[in-house]
């Protein structure tokens with residue numbers, strides 16, 4: 001589903017990604033770990049083209065990100081085509097980014113109605129079902145400011161799921177939450193993984209990664225240091241850098 | 251002062267004393283009450299002296315306050331205000347979006363627009379549009395340097411005083427409104443745009459559905475100001491005889507020389523209209539304040555009376571039900 005080969009990205013003179021190789025198959029859950037500033041968010045944002053990679057190859061579902069392939073040439077996509085590609089990729093942010101002027105229900109309905117053109121009644125039923133799935137059926141009419149952080153994040157997950165994505169990206173979804181609220185969000189994500197959703201998750205929740213992930217990737221300073229079975233990478237890593245990081249996080 | 255700490259914890263404020271809470275006496279602001287009485291007395295004196303002043307010609311004021319000519323002018327002033335604000339807002343929003351665009355040509359053109367229309371006096375712009383016929387006798391639309399024309403008309407028949415007034419006020423307003431809208435757009439967190447984009451919303455849809463509604467909260471108060479300003483600035487178009495309230499008032503005192511009474515008539519009407527304009531602003535602020543913890547403020551009258559003696563000025567707060 002996600003194929004990265006030597007993906008590079010720089011901001012000004014700062015080389016943030018120095019050639020990332022990564023493959024996530026359909027139905028797999030990949031957890032990205034690494035110290036702050038190692039480029040995890042940047043890589044995730046490249047996958048749905050919020051950030052443009054400057055080098056290497058990056059494909060999602062067989063298509064090059066940001067381009068249309070014709071023979072051996074890549075044609076840069078127009079605004080409309082970029083937006084169309086993003087429909088298939090859901091993203092959940094560290095700071096939720098719910099739309100504050102819309103209720104939980106309206107947040108979830110917005111994209112299906114305005115982007116896909118789904119009928120309101122149908123979108124409403126779908127949205128209510130998704131809110132039930134994340135355990136918030138009784139909060140449909142609340143504005144984000146009236147919800148706790150954990151509830152907001154679960155609405156954000158429902159909002160991303162409303163577009164029926166093939167791939168879900170999570171950027172530290174529980175880092176802004178109080179410890180007792182983390183569990184609810186992780187439960188929802190675990191449920192998604194069990195339903196076979198392909199997921200790339202940036203997280204510091206080692207327990208979650210060990211239990212749910214099919215693939216653990218440890219990044220540092222813009223390169224993948226170590227990757228593979230989480231029970232190996234996160235329990236008895238081969239690389240010294242991974243070991244040092246894990247001893248600090250655990 | 252009563253002691254406010256109780257055995258049960260935090261004291262309540264005037265919600266009616268709970269059985270175990272002692273009665274609480276709020277701070278009394280005697281100075282505020284005295285000042286209020288003094289101010290009312292002074293105002294009453296001023297009004298009384300104005301009422302008895304023969305030079306004000308209250309009979310003239312009374313005669314013209316509801317005259318047909320004044321009503322005609324009022325109608326013109328009102329539609330001119332509404333039309334110029336609409337033009338200004340629509341064009342201003344467009345200019346604001348263009349100024350934030352990455353396209354250097356669009357950015358340059360929109361910046362040039364703001365520079366010109368904000369950088370020259372409104373009075374000059376009004377006179378310019380009013381006398382544009384002297385600059386170009388005909389307007390035509392065609393392909394430059396080829397002699398091909400699709401449309402041609404006499405400037406003076408096209409740019410009537412009303413149209414000239416509308417163009418001058420609307421374009422000038424657009425320059426100012428664009429800056430207000432731009433500040434509003436920039437006040438919205440970029441995370442909102444990213445979230446919308448990640449859902450597959452295109453930039454234009456994101457702007458319309460996500461960013462602008464949130465920007466409104468920042469945009470409306472200064473825009474209310476702009477509308478009030480516009481209402482009064484329409485008086486300037488009297489220089490090109492656009493038959494607004496001020497033009498008609500000037501026509502009258504040009505003939506009967508009752509300058510001060512006629513200006514009082516005009517002022518009373520402007521004051522009345524401005525007061526009316528504050529109502530929709532309050533309503534709009536409430537509408538676009540949805541979803542924010544702090545709700546709309548209490549009505550001005552309640553604030554005026556509520557806080558006279560007891561310290562806190564009354565404020566309603568929408569308490570988020572958890």
Ligand SMILES: Nc1ncnc2c1ncn2[C@@H]1O[C@H](COP(=O)(O)OP(=O)(O)OP(=O)(O)O)[C@@H](O)[C@H]1O
Pocket residue numbers: 011014016034035036037038039040041042043
């Ligand atoms: N838009 C930007 N402009 C300039 N530098 C940036 C930008 N975004 C990220 N960076 C830099 O790129 C580096 C990697 O950032 P990134 O957000 O990908 O790290 P991260 O691994 O997600 O870290 P964290 O765990 O703190 O979220 C950082 O040094 C950051 O300062």
Ligand SMILES: [Mg+2]
Pocket residue numbers: 040041042171172
């Ligand atoms: Mg990050």
